[in-house]
Amino acid sequence: MSVKLLLEKAHVEGIRSFDVYRREGGYRSVEKALKTMSPDAVTEEVKKSGLRGRGGAGFPSGLKWSFLAKPEGVPRHLVCNADESEPGTFKDRYLMEFIPHLLIEGLIVSSFALGSHATYIYIRGEYAWIPDILEQAIAEAKNNGFLGKNILGSGFDCEIYVQRGAGAYICGEETALIESLEGKRGNPRIKPPFPAVKGVWDRPTVVNNVETLAAVVPIINMGGEEYAKIGVGKSTGTKLISACGNINKPGVYEIDMTISVEEFIYSDEYCGGIPNGKRLKACIPGGSSVPILPANLLLKTAKGETRYMNYESLADGGFATGSMMGSGGFIILDEDQCVVKNTYTLARFYRHESCGQCSPCREGTGWMEKILKNIDTGKGKMSDIDLLWDIQRKIEGNTICPLGDAAAWPVAAAIRHFRDEFEWHVNNPQESQTRNFGLAHYADPIYVPA
């Protein structure tokens, strides 16, 4: 039985309007928090809930909130990270498009907890139609006394503003986002100081993902302890997964993190299996930067245990045999897909998106793209594979922000698990242009459902 805390009402007719959302129980968490709780008590509930950042890093949200510096007389800000740009990820878009008031409600409660009187939603520029939806929701909330001055007579004032980016994956990194919000290039800052101490306009700032802030609503409504009972271990609550690639039912699903990867892929409630009776070759389970896994390691861990859709299970085995939950961007590759080509497109993406500040990332991503393109188009050398491995190793951990790691990991994992496919490309430059490697060689890892 699946639990839905975020998307339960997403398909109610007219849920984008304040009246319908309110009728369906919306904005109760604002009433509860502002009328009966102190800001610290709200933070305490978020801590108890075990909520982890839904943008990709999975850092405990309540803990992040508790780091916020509160010097006397200095304004603080909450910034909502809606710069969703990780390939494979489109969950925040779904949430904002279909149930915008849930985000606004979460933002009001979170702003109250953090003492933010001016809260900003930084949304990727390409989602150009969504600011209108959000601004409409903000205006409605304001007209109904849930935003603006003295909200619900509590004495708490809050405004929410929507800011559009203009095409830069890097602005999903919180310090780059802050730079962009200040009207600058999206170059990540060196940490420390962390945003919690010195963020936007040098003021203490919390940056949280859309889904994270939306999850504050059920947490306050049901209480942190109840929320923590959903899910398993340190994977509490529900998670939005955006599923894409070779599956019958691509889309956004809310899961409670107790289901197995196999169930998620093959059950009709979720992805509905792979089209045209094809077999499962590989999967990138948490957005393009997390390690790709071949089918055999995806459905079962190296120890032969069932793998589940949660933070711990997806990471089981480390990077040697596991991957990561990441942003929840779940990309499936069937037997006809080429891992070399897929890795090339991702390397191209990271080269395009590198801000250029750190040499290992600026130069390394360009090199990786060129080498992968050569291998993909039949011009590769056997030594290129080791060269790629060497380059990705020299990027990882050597950059100001995690974009370097994000660019290195997919290349490393592709070579780690599919080295023979790379070699086959080098050895068969002609044939590799017309035929896929998988069919001939992946009889074992390719998964056939029972």
Added chain:
Amino acid sequence: MLSQEKLNKVQEIIARYPEGKQKSALIPVLHLAQDVFGWLSAETMDYVASLLKLEPIEVYEVATFYSMFNLKPVGKYLFEVCQTGPCMINGSDDIIEYIKQKLNIGVGETTPDGLFTLKTVECLGACGYAPMMQLGKHYREHLTKAKVDQIIEECRKNAGILN
């Protein structure tokens, strides 16, 4: 230059930020200017700098960083086709090839009548609805060759009506 209505909008945007932090309005105002002028010329960027009391260089360095800002003129209809992994898996290469043939232009080029520009872009967050492209404010998803034909037809028709 911008109309009074747009200038009022600029003031409204500046008011979202603390006193003296009007630089934060730069990206929203560049969007606004690009919506009006179609692209960002050096003159337009200088004008935006004057509106926000910034040095022109502060505007140039931002305009050149973000991929959505057009630093040279583009066609009336800008096709921005995603080519990253999940779209590639679902056949974006074929769609790009088809548009090239159909419009007889390469990537980054504009048709001689100034109607269409083709660009490839990296992941726009529509991976479940691939292949896709951005056209103006909206996404066109689940692209097929037939759908591309339809979109081109629709653009030509709209342009005809507007002329």
